[in-house]
Amino acid sequence: xxxxxxxxxxxxxxxxxxxxxxxxxxxxxxxEVRENAYAPYSSFKVGAAILLENGEIVVGSNQENASxxxxxxxxxxxxxxxxxxxxxxxILKIAITAKSLxxxxxxxxxxxxxxxxxxxxxxVKQEEPIELxxxxxxxxxxxxxxxxxxxxxxxxxxxL
Numbered sequence: 001x002x003x004x005x006x007x008x009x010x011x012x013x014x015x016x017x018x019x020x021x022x023x024x025x026x027x028x029x030x031x032e033v034r035e036n037a038y039a040p041y042s043s044f045k046v047g048a049a050i051l052l053e054n055g056e057i058v059v060g061s062n063q064e065n066a067s068x069x070x071x072x073x074x075x076x077x078x079x080x081x082x083x084x085x086x087x088x089x090x091i092l093k094i095a096i097t098a099k100s101l102x103x104x105x106x107x108x109x110x111x112x113x114x115x116x117x118x119x120x121x122x123x124v125k126q127e128e129p130i131e132l133x134x135x136x137x138x139x140x141x142x143x144x145x146x147x148x149x150x151x152x153x154x155x156x157x158x159x160l
Contacts, residue, residue: 008149013141023133026051026095037061043101046074050082052089058082075115090126096134105136116151123147124156
């Protein structure tokens with residue numbers, strides 16, 4: 001037996017005021033689109049904003065459905081839209097924010113497993129890391145230099 005050690009490096013900022021101005025602006029886009037979330041079942045709203053290399057910002061919010069699991073998370077809504085509208089533009093940064101209608105979310109909320117898998121597909125495709133920033137409604141912001149920091153054992157086309 002040979003042990004396998006996996007490490008990830010994340011940066012934690014105490015507030016949105018500590019992150020770069022361009023990321024603050026991207027997080028503001030995510031916050032605004034978060035309000036468009038359709039979340040009548042979970043009361044949990046998520047917004048995502050993606051900065052592309054061409055300067056475009058593509059946004060998405062979670063969209064639920066009474067027929068679970070037919071809904072879609074904010075991150076996948078945004079990344080699939082970016083892939084459809086701008087298939088040849090690299091993704092540089094993603095900002096994600098979440099809030100609950102039941103309580104204040106002050107802890108950073110990372111993407112779910114399905115979203116991590118969808119996001120890493122684009123990172124592998126473009127052969128360059130995607131910076132990811134995530135937060136709750138307020139409070140700390142976490143930065144990952146790569147989606148692979150959140151999904152270190154990647155399932156990609158090399159596995160097929």
